[in-house]
Amino acid sequence: MTVIGVDVGGTKILARFVDPVTGAASGRVKKPTPKDGPASVLAAVADVVDELDPDRTADLVGIGVPGLVDGAGVVARCPNISGWDTPVDVPGELGPRLGRTVVVGNDVNCGALAEHRIGAGQGVDDLLVVFVGTGVGGGLILDGSLRAGDRGIAGEIGHLTVVADGRPCGCGGDGHLEAYAGRAGIEREARARAAAGERNALVDLAGDATIKSRHIDKALEAGDAVAEELIDDAAMALAIGIGNLATVLDLERVVLGGGVVDKLGQPFVDQIAQSAHVGGFGIEMCDLRLGQRLDDAGVVGAGILAADRR
Amino acid sequence: MTVIGVDVGGTKILARFVDPVTGAASGRVKKPTPKDGPASVLAAVADVVDELDPDRTADLVGIGVPGLVDGAGVVARCPNISGWDTPVDVPGELGPRLGRTVVVGNDVNCGALAEHRIGAGQGVDDLLVVFVGTGVGGGLILDGSLRAGDRGIAGEIGHLTVVADGRPCGCGGDGHLEAYAGRAGIEREARARAAAGERNALVDLAGDATIKSRHIDKALEAGDAVAEELIDDAAMALAIGIGNLATVLDLERVVLGGGVVDKLGQPFVDQIAQSAHVGGFGIEMCDLRLGQRLDDAGVVGAGILAADRR
Numbered sequence: 001m002t003v004i005g006v007d008v009g010g011t012k013i014l015a016r017f018v019d020p021v022t023g024a025a026s027g028r029v030k031k032p033t034p035k036d037g038p039a040s041v042l043a044a045v046a047d048v049v050d051e052l053d054p055d056r057t058a059d060l061v062g063i064g065v066p067g068l069v070d071g072a073g074v075v076a077r078c079p080n081i082s083g084w085d086t087p088v089d090v091p092g093e094l095g096p097r098l099g100r101t102v103v104v105g106n107d108v109n110c111g112a113l114a115e116h117r118i119g120a121g122q123g124v125d126d127l128l129v130v131f132v133g134t135g136v137g138g139g140l141i142l143d144g145s146l147r148a149g150d151r152g153i154a155g156e157i158g159h160l161t162v163v164a165d166g167r168p169c170g171c172g173g174d175g176h177l178e179a180y181a182g183r184a185g186i187e188r189e190a191r192a193r194a195a196a197g198e199r200n201a202l203v204d205l206a207g208d209a210t211i212k213s214r215h216i217d218k219a220l221e222a223g224d225a226v227a228e229e230l231i232d233d234a235a236m237a238l239a240i241g242i243g244n245l246a247t248v249l250d251l252e253r254v255v256l257g258g259g260v261v262d263k264l265g266q267p268f269v270d271q272i273a274q275s276a277h278v279g280g281f282g283i284e285m286c287d288l289r290l291g292q293r294l295d296d297a298g299v300v301g302a303g304i305l306a307a308d309r310r
Numbered sequence: 311m312t313v314i315g316v317d318v319g320g321t322k323i324l325a326r327f328v329d330p331v332t333g334a335a336s337g338r339v340k341k342p343t344p345k346d347g348p349a350s351v352l353a354a355v356a357d358v359v360d361e362l363d364p365d366r367t368a369d370l371v372g373i374g375v376p377g378l379v380d381g382a383g384v385v386a387r388c389p390n391i392s393g394w395d396t397p398v399d400v401p402g403e404l405g406p407r408l409g410r411t412v413v414v415g416n417d418v419n420c421g422a423l424a425e426h427r428i429g430a431g432q433g434v435d436d437l438l439v440v441f442v443g444t445g446v447g448g449g450l451i452l453d454g455s456l457r458a459g460d461r462g463i464a465g466e467i468g469h470l471t472v473v474a475d476g477r478p479c480g481c482g483g484d485g486h487l488e489a490y491a492g493r494a495g496i497e498r499e500a501r502a503r504a505a506a507g508e509r510n511a512l513v514d515l516a517g518d519a520t521i522k523s524r525h526i527d528k529a530l531e532a533g534d535a536v537a538e539e540l541i542d543d544a545a546m547a548l549a550i551g552i553g554n555l556a557t558v559l560d561l562e563r564v565v566l567g568g569g570v571v572d573k574l575g576q577p578f579v580d581q582i583a584q585s586a587h588v589g590g591f592g593i594e595m596c597d598l599r600l601g602q603r604l605d606d607a608g609v610v611g612a613g614i615l616a617a618d619r620r
Contacts, residue, residue: 126459140559142452147452148560149559150436150562151560152560153557153558153591154558154559154560155558156557156558156590156591157558159557159590160554160557160558160590161553161554161588161589162474163474164546164588165588173591175588176590236474240471240474243471244471244554247463247466247469248450248463248465248466248470248555249457249459249464250457250458250459250460250461250463250464278471278475278484278485279471280471280483281463281466281469281483285461
């Protein structure tokens with residue numbers, strides 16, 4: 001069976017044919033993401049699908065979107081796509097227009113599914129995938145299937161409280177994992193330290209521009225004390241969140257990916273694993289692995305999701 | 311269908327007929343739990359089952375034990391039953407002896423299943439049940455089924471880290487939920503405070519005897535500052551653990567039971583619910599309820615587990 005996978009990003013929409021078993025992808029149609037609301041975005045998705053598959057050889061389409069997707073495929077909100085501020089029943093709107101069955105999921109969950117089936121999560125039924133980038137997202141595979149939740153919140157590991165009344169999170173909460181381990185959280189803290197007179201290489205390297213993962217990596221290489229402290233905090237926060245979930249869900253494996261992890265690599269994963277005394281019965285009870293940085297993971301995962309859900 | 315439910319406790323073994331749909335129980339055979347190891351315990355279980363059902367009208371037996379039960383029903387350890395210190399394949403040993411199919415689960419998980427099917431958890435598919443007693447245990451129902459985990463660790467909410475490097479837990483970990491919310495953890499802290507010169511009603515009321523839930527209740531009624539502080543800590547720790555799981559698993563409802571909750575009642579549940587700012591996206595996203603203190607919940611839940619697993 002071949003399905004169509006679509007990844008709707010903040011800047012571009014990409015569609016490919018996907019074999020949901022092998023993860024092999026072929027064909028490629030890309031369009032910029034319209035900025036004037038969901039109707040235009042859905043029209044663009046319909047365009048890339050029809051352009052990829054004008055002869056309707058595939059009757060199943062999986063779509064990953066950077067938003068909150070409920071159990072029925074309704075995209076409740078999509079803050080990373082300009083103008084998408086009302087709930088949209090994507091399968092209901094796009095399915096009839098495309099003459100194909102449409103399945104919609106969160107893009108991070110799609111990426112987690114891809115790691116499960118063709119990446120570092122292969123061979124286990126109970127898996128957590130954690131992506132550490134600007135924020136921290138995740139996907140939970142339980143008994144071999146993605147757990148997205150009725151409201152689409154499942155797997156939102158970035159918003160676990162790891163420190164009561166701790167650092168403010170971008171979501172308005174306090175002490176969430178993302179505030180410690182996400183790049184934006186690290187940047188907020190580094191700039192606050194600099195503003196308070198604690199000069200550090202993170203701010204020095206980035207200047208007024210965004211502090212990127214490569215700046216973090218360089219600051220660590222240079223032995224910058226603030227960078228080391230913030231990465232220690234990030235590793236500890238990840239160890240608490242991951243260890244807690246590994247315990248309460250009895251997980252076999254946890255796969256780590258995302259921009260920060262990709263840049264800092266295995267030493268960062270090892271540092272998290274060494275924080276073994278925190279987080280439930282200890283992170284050592286599960287197999288912590290570096291993700292495989294799969295090509296077009298969002299598209300492939302969207303195709304896998306569609307095939308799973310059919 | 312009628313099944314046999316057996317609850318193996320630290321002091322007694324109880325067997326009843328159970329209708330796994332209605333939870334109705336009938337018949338009752340009870341024996342003291344032997345203290346000389348698992349072989350004697352299994353023999354006693356066989357005795358109560360055969361005595362309850364000499365005519366073999368029920369061919370399915372569910373057994374709840376106070377230990378770690380893996381996915382195959384092997385009881386890895388059972389620290390609350392004297393002499394049970396090696397893994398025992400209970401279905402493998404008892405099934406042929408009883409001429410019945412034997413399913414084994416953790417007793418706390420059985421209690422959670424009972425709350426799900428006939429108690430305060432009815433009507434939802436995704437449920438966490440938390441029992442706050444001497445320790446803190448729990449059971450997770452996901453998509454309508456108990457999640458026990460391959461190693462039987464799933465649902466062990468008591469050992470979630472809620473405070474990094476926090477109070478020592480009985481398990482050897484630090485900052486676990488159980489250290490803050492379990493009766494034994496509260497007692498350890500109250501006695502440490504008293505030893506350090508901070509006199510408190512918890513220790514005054516209990517004297518050299520165990521601090522019971524009724525002592526906690528009385529100390530709170532008397533407005534004792536230490537008791538209030540420790541119960542505030544307990545509520546906060548529960549709010550973090552429960553809120554985190556409600557977020558990452560997208561839970562619909564959380565039911566609270568156990569000796570401490572039964573004694574402190576709805577005001578304690580309300581206090582946890584009011585700590586809404588901690589724990590993931592906030593505990594207000596799920597419906598927090600007082601459990602129903604079901605009669606023979608362990609026996610009924612063991613019967614339900616057996617029927618579910620067949």
